Amino acid sequence: MYPKEFRYTKDHEWIKVEGNIGTVGITDYAQKQLGDIVYVELPEVDDEFSKGDEVATVESVKAASPIFIPVSGKIVEVNEELEDSPELLNQDPHGKGWIFKVELSDEGELDELLTAESYEELIKAEGE
Amino acid sequence: MSRFLPLSDRERENMLKEIGREDLFSPIPQGLRLKEDLKIKAHSEKEVLDFFKNLAEMNKNLTSFAGAGVYHHFIPSAVDYLSTREEFLTAYTPYQPEISQGTLQAIFEYQTMMCNILNMEVSNASMYDGATALAESILMAKRIVKKKNTVAISKGIHPHYIKVVKTYLKNLGINIIELELKDYATDIESLKQTLSENGDIFAVAIGYPNFFGSVEDLKTIVPLVKEYDKKAIVITSTTEPLAFGVIAPPGDFGVEIACGEAQSFGNYPGFGGPLLGFLTTTQKHVRQMPGRVAGQTVDVDGKRGYVLTLSAREQHIKRERATSNICSNQGWCMLRATIYLSLLGEEGFKKLASLNYSLSEYAKDNINKTKHFKVLNTKPTFNEFLVQTDVDFLKFRDLCIEKGVFPGVHLAKFGLDKDKFLLTTTEVIDTEDIDTLVEIMESVK
Amino acid sequence: MKTLREKEKLIFELSVEGKSGIDIEFPVEKKDFQGEYKRGGKIGLPEVSEVEVVRHFTRLSKMNYGVDDGFYPLGSCTMKHNPKMNEKVASMEGFLHSHPMFSYNLVQGSLKAMKVLQNYLCEITGMDQCTLQPAAGAHGELTGMMMIRKYHEKKGNPRKYVLIPDSAHGTNPATSTFAGYQVIEIKSDETGCVDLNALKEAVNEDVAALMLTNxxxxxxxxxxxxxxxxxxxxxxxxxxxxxxxxxxxxGVVKPGEMGVDVMHLNLHKTFSTPHGGGGPGSGPVCFKKHLAPFQPVPVVEGDEKDGYTMNWNYPDSIGKVHGFYGNFLVTLKALAYIMAMGGKGLKQTTYDAVLNANYVREKLKDYYNLPFKSETLHEVVFNDKYQEEHGVTTLDIAKRLIDYGIHPPTIYFPLIVHGAIMIEPTESESKEEIDYFIETMKKVAEEAKENPQILKEAPHFTPVRRLDETLAARKPVLKWKGEGND
Structure with missing residues (x-):
């Protein structure tokens, strides 16, 4: 369910790193908690953020959840398809539902994130 | 006092017994409870009505040329009749759409009408009034253009609106620059200079038509602002949207937020409230719009219906990160506007606007023939214009009042010039009233 | 309510070119607006006669449910009876046509009404002064919080934080943000009240205020x-x-005697003015003397003898929060109500509101879960814990009540209660009406066990049934775009 090559946050974001570019989205667990997602407020390309900053918002009919950036860096691309099809976040959260790509400024920060295993333990605990 | 309380003493006694609580107010510490009744006398319905009749008579309603943000218009009987149906008047906010389709469909119709009148793409379901609508529009523009922090506001905007904007913005660290006027419209040269000197402007707010009645030069202003920064937003603030029956609407010129006051549409002056703030924008910016909005959808059987939508922007969900703290709006005033605009319709709206304009032109012509009064606007106006006099305005006003006429709103009331006043002619005025006013003007020295 | 028609078209769909619902005389020579700002082409307003307008909006009204239709136990909304004299008062010609920019000698009746109401509201709240300018509750909150900010500013430091209990309305945190503050949430204790220890820890010289609902x-x-x-x-x-x-x-306590510095009232809740399908409300702010210099301008002053006027000269005022003086006609209705009730009547109102709520609580506590057991006053919060095991949620319960002709309670609020069902019966309900509600709630609890499907599919008899809110939010259609839009 949760790809081994991804890293995760306690706030239910995932990041997949290729080179020094990280692709970020929300986890399958998060999308299930939120229910039908109706809108994603995307960050602007070229904006720079520090790890933990609020960069985007995911809205369902009855909730709005902030997305925190898992690593520091500059936004290099956003998933514009989400503007017309926010449902991709529900349908394919770990794939087509990615939200933005960030150019990492400190790869060391990745070590602080959760592995798939520890993330699965986390959500198991939350569910109980 | 008991006419609004349907429990009998016997029922109260029995219910209390069933609850099993000896002291109904036991959750409240004794020490906090009042020892005496409130010092307010109870009144029968007749006494209440007599009291208010007396107050209503203390008010004097004259043949009025007053405008300046609130307008006297004729309101067809059907507006009062329909809007006071209890199903509309005594209903709550339509959070349960299945039993609120009446309100919701009316909101959807209102949104459509306002979009069409202003040539904008999206309208919300109302703000408190024109002043707060402008303050909220500026905050909305700030959310869209995140990185800049200064708004430029034309001095041609209603002075009370500017006051409210200052109150709202003061605590949020947003800077305000006021744009100078030339001949009672925004001075283009001064705007150019402001834009060239200040790189921090996220929005420019212009009155359209402005407080002094002038039709501002949006064809020049919007491109100037967009050249300065394509993300910067032009906001228009309108106090009399009936103008758009004859005047090209803000949406024709690339304005991205058009807001204002729609009291003119089926709502009484009512000593300044309740009014009807409107806020319209483009599809692109809808997620940053404050306030409620109704949208079309389908039910489980596939039938068309309406719901409040995009709620995730609002305070009950987004709390401290909401687009606004607004909750209650002016829903019933909005309903009245919808009924009023339905009655006017396409032709009625245009004709009424044309009548207001024609009366105003008649008044302008005749006032300019007098010795001591002249119209100052050089740009076109709609139903309101600025008059200067070299006689003592207050003496002139008192003379008018003696003859049952209120001649217009003194600019000194806004802390502006003592020798100028705003004069408004709507369809409740006729040429005889204007002739009477002009006669008084001619009689003063 | 209830319309005989299956559906009502949009007013635009009824439009036929050349019709109008108004006849306009043109008693002046027509001048055409000329020049580059002349409007051309169609505006897009409907073309219908008065008959069609009357029928359209009458039929729409029949798809609504108002407080005159019956029980409306929306928690936190105080849907009490709207006395009919209120409407008569607020539609007297002398008030309707009173212009806010008339000279003060022409509006003495309006000014007196404002002054009298302010005095009554001070008597009711135990506060020193009152402003009627805010147009709604949230607007009152903002006004009050801006006054607090100004108070601190005058002492040299506006401070940074506002404390808000986690059970608060969303308007409280939103308001604090708009007054330039950051919000610190204070957890409730097991009784549902503010945790005093948590509060002590949180309060310091950086805290401007606590916003408390009581x-x-x-x-x-x-x-x-x-x-x-x-x-x-x-x-x-x-x-x-x-x-x-x-x-x-x-009539039972006065906030001014409990240490409150400033508060707002919702005239459209406590003081019987109608909600109008969303507004207009009115949110007067009552405050103690030490905040008086900061109140919005203008301030009504004077008396019957020397006449009433408005004072703009408050150099430390927060400024204006409304284009004029607030929702004046709404405030008249509240004044009429207060005068009708009198002090004793207002106290009896409170008593009956609390009695009704506790009666409902007592009768339903075996059927619905009470997440907080503390004694309550005018409202009671249950949740769907007992029903959850049958797959039935609060939403289903609410929608099923509609089938029985009852407006659902407030649901899913406060946020600290999972699946909250918040019931506020108010004083306006007869015992007969309350008993009907109680019996219905019991029946629905029974149905949740026996036949959950009937709740899931409710409501059954409304003009439309459950609507697709996801579709509405994903692909917003916010105006009519012409034929074929259906």
């Missing part, structure tokens, strides 16, 4: 309110009271 949104009276005020005042932080639930207190 009784809180669970209907629980904050019995430590005096201690709360003391803790705040010790650090010169102020106590703001959200008066949304004043219907539980009128």
């Amino acid at each position: 009784p809180n949104t669970l209907g629980v009276f904050e019995k430590n309110i005096k201690e709360i005020a003391d803790i705040l005042h010790e650090k010169d932080a102020l106590l703001y009271m959200d008066g949304a639930n004043m219907n539980a207190l009128m």
Whole structure:
């Protein structure tokens, strides 16, 4: 369910790193908690953020959840398809539902994130 | 006092017994409870009505040329009749759409009408009034253009609106620059200079038509602002949207937020409230719009219906990160506007606007023939214009009042010039009233 | 309510070119607006006669449910009876046509009404002064919080934080943000009240105020309110009271005697003015003397003898919060109500509101779960814990009530209660009506066990049934775009 090559946050974001570019989205667990997602407020390309900053918002009919950036860096691309099809976040959260790509400024920060295993333990605990 | 309380003493006694609580107010510490009744006398319905009749008579309603943000218009009987149906008047906010389709469909119709009148793409379901609508529009523009922090506001905007904007913005660290006027419209040269000197402007707010009645030069202003920064937003603030029956609407010129006051549409002056703030924008910016909005959808059987939508922007969900703290709006005033605009319709709206304009032109012509009064606007106006006099305005006003006429709103009331006043002619005025006013003007020295 | 028609077209779909619902005389020579700002082409307003307008809006009204239709137990909304004399008062010609920019000698009746109402509201709240300018509750909150900010500013530092209990209305945190503050949430204790220890820890010289709803949104009276005020005042932080639930207190306590510095009232809740399908409300702010210099301008002054006027000369005022003086016609309705009730009547109102709520609580507590057991005043919060095991949620219960001709309670609020069902019957319900509600709630609880499907599919008899809110939010259609839009 949760790809081994991804890293995760306690706030239910995932990041997949290729080179020094990280692709970020929300986890399958998060999308299930939120229910039908109706809108994603995307960050602007070229904006720079520090790890933990609020960069985007995911809205369902009855909730709005902030997305925190898992690593520091500059936004290099956003998933514009989400503007017309926010449902991709529900349908394919770990794939087509990615939200933005960030150019990492400190790869060391990745070590602080959760592995798939520890993330699965986390959500198991939350569910109980 | 008991006419609004349907429990009998016997029922109260029995219910209390069933609850099993000896002291109904036991959750409240004794020490906090009042020892005496409130010092307010109870009144029968007749006494209440007599009291208010007396107050209503203390008010004097004259043949009025007053405008300046609130307008006297004729309101067809059907507006009062329909809007006071209890199903509309005594209903709550339509959070349960299945039993609120009446309100919701009316909101959807209102949104459509306002979009069409202003040539904008999206309208919300109302703000408190024109002043707060402008303050909220500026905050909305700030959310869209995140990185800049200064708004430029034309001095041609209603002075009370500017006051409210200052109150709202003061605590949020947003800077305000006021744009100078030339001949009672925004001075283009001064705007150019402001834009060239200040790189921090996220929005420019212009009155359209402005407080002094002038039709501002949006064809020049919007491109100037967009050249300065394509993300910067032009906001228009309108106090009399009936103008758009004859005047090209803000949406024709690339304005991205058009807001204002729609009291003119089926709502009484009512000593300044309740009014009807409107806020319209483009599809692109809808997620940053404050306030409620109704949208079309389908039910489980596939039938068309309406719901409040995009709620995730609002305070009950987004709390401290909401687009606004607004909750209650002016829903019933909005309903009245919808009924009023339905009655006017396409032709009625245009004709009424044309009548207001024609009366105003008649008044302008005749006032300019007098010795001591002249119209100052050089740009076109709609139903309101600025008059200067070299006689003592207050003496002139008192003379008018003696003859049952209120001649217009003194600019000194806004802390502006003592020798100028705003004069408004709507369809409740006729040429005889204007002739009477002009006669008084001619009689003063 | 209930219309015989299956559906009502949009007014635009009824439009036929060449019709109008108004006849306009043109008693002046027509001048055409000329030049580059002349409007051309069609505007897009409907073309219908008065007959069609009357029928259209009458039929729309029949798809609505108002408080005159029956029980409306929306918690935290105080849907009480709207006395009919109110409407008569607010539609007297002398008030309707009163222009806000008339000279003061022409509007003495309006000014007197404002002054009299302000005095009554001060008597009811135990505060020193009152402004009627805010147009709604949230607007009142903003006004009050801006006054607090100005108070601190005058002392040299506006401070940074506002404390808000986790049970608060969303308007409280939103308001604090718009007044330039950051919000710190204070957890409720197991009784549903503010945790005094948590509060003590949170209060320091950076805290501007606490926004407290009392009784809180669970209907629980904050019995430590005096201690709360003391803790705040010790650090010169102020106590703001959200008066949304004043219907539980009128005539029984005065917030001004409990350490509250400033508060707002919702005239459209406690003081019987109609909600109008969303507004207009009115949110007067009542405050103690030390905040008076900061109140919005203009301030009504004077008396019957020397006449009433408006004072704009308050150099430390926060400024204006409304284009004119607030929702004046709404305030008239509240004044009429207060005068009708009198002090004794207002107290009886509070008594009956609390009695009705506790009666409902007692009768339903075996059928619905009570997440907080503390004694409550004018409202009671249940949740769907007992029903969950049958797959039935609060939403289903609410929608099923509609089938029985009852407006659902407030649901999913306060947020600290999972699946909240918040019931506020108000004083306006007869025992017969309340008993009908109780029996219906019991029946629905029974149905949840026996036949959950019937709840899931409810409502059954409304003009439309459950609507697709996801579709509405994903692909927003916010105006009619012409034929074929259906």
